[in-house]
Amino acid sequence: MSRPVTVGVDGSPESVAAAEWAARESELWGVPLRIVHADERAGVTVPGIGLDARRRWAEELLVATAETVRRAHPSLEIDTRQLSGRPAAALTAEAAEAGLLVLGSRGLSSVRGFFLGSVSMAMICATERPVVLVRTLGPAAARSASIRPSRDVVVGVDINQFFGPLLDFAFQEAARRAGRVLALYGWSIPPVVRDASALAAAEREMGPDIERRLAQNLKPWRRKFPSVDLVERSCVGSPAQLLLHAAMNADLLVVGRRVRGGPLGAHIGSVTHAVIHHCAAPVAVIAHD
Structure with missing residues (x-):
């Protein structure tokens, strides 16, 4: 930049x-x-x-x-x-x-x-x-004195969409901070089968494939930024809640918003909308296709 x-x-x-x-x-x-x-x-x-x-x-x-x-x-x-x-x-x-x-x-x-x-x-x-x-109320100003903010940059990703601009920004920010990137993907199963046993079965059956897809999508950034530690997490649960929890002691949270033409203009999804209203850490919103 x-x-x-x-x-x-x-x-x-x-x-x-x-x-x-x-x-x-x-x-x-x-x-x-x-x-x-x-x-x-x-x-x-x-x-x-x-x-x-x-x-x-x-x-x-x-x-x-x-x-x-x-x-x-x-x-x-x-x-x-x-x-x-x-x-x-x-x-x-x-x-x-x-x-x-x-x-x-x-x-x-x-x-x-x-x-x-x-x-x-x-x-x-x-x-x-x-x-x-x-x-x-950010990590650098309002945290308890006993809790030091990390240099982590948390980024929310979706394995079903292109998220290159988000990762470029997140990795560059982490590299400047000598920190790490935590790439997080939250997923769920249909509500009609969301009992404890169904969730456990879904994690066993679907989890490995989702982890593999996430790792595959992130591989280009591992090569592009070899000095930046990357932590990959794919978890069952609300993406917004997972991001808010992951960013509690982070230096920066990175999320995206879709660029759209036409009368409706830009689109801020429900996850980004929730995060920017409830996250105490600084939040970077990145426009992407």
Whole structure:
């Protein structure tokens, strides 16, 4: 990745966490960091809030965020941009110049999951660039002091679909971190036969073939990234739940979303939808065919 890492900020604690994560990512890749703020009110009059005041606030936000990042990453090249127009549209245009777009996502509770704002969801659907969602409750910030986050990069795969872009991204991230890739495929059997004995029989009868297919699909990446340890897991169960459990102490979770033409546009499957709303670790969403 030679393009800059771009992070959108809005002054929230989540965007501060996103900026810090983006700075570390920029250093890992040896590319500049671009900090941007998009405000659809920057070009219009808002009752009670003058245009000049909005612009000054945005400028101060960008300067303050850049200064905070520079203190922790003094050698990192950083630039800032103030964007006008609707945030989703402005960030989509900005993402076209970026190698990676990073956004903050606000947490609600461990029960209800995370609130994914309309801008974040629009960005996931609109851009073909990788989008990373960062919480304030991430492995690096909110874990118990007795539990150190691993360098693992967890990636959800489907042996019935092409998932090359996901694996390329996951392996590159793991290589930069000197970590390992955990490739996970969750599968199940029809609900009408989901009793304990049927599940055990399915694992005995179908498990070996699924493991073989998964290993075969992953073989090109083993050869392409020989220095990266790869752990393969094919488990019976909900893919979303399996990924959430596997990513509890991971550095990054990588999932995909389908690129589709036509009136429906991009498609975010149920697994990706669940993961981006409930995973505390940073989540990278990768567009793929």
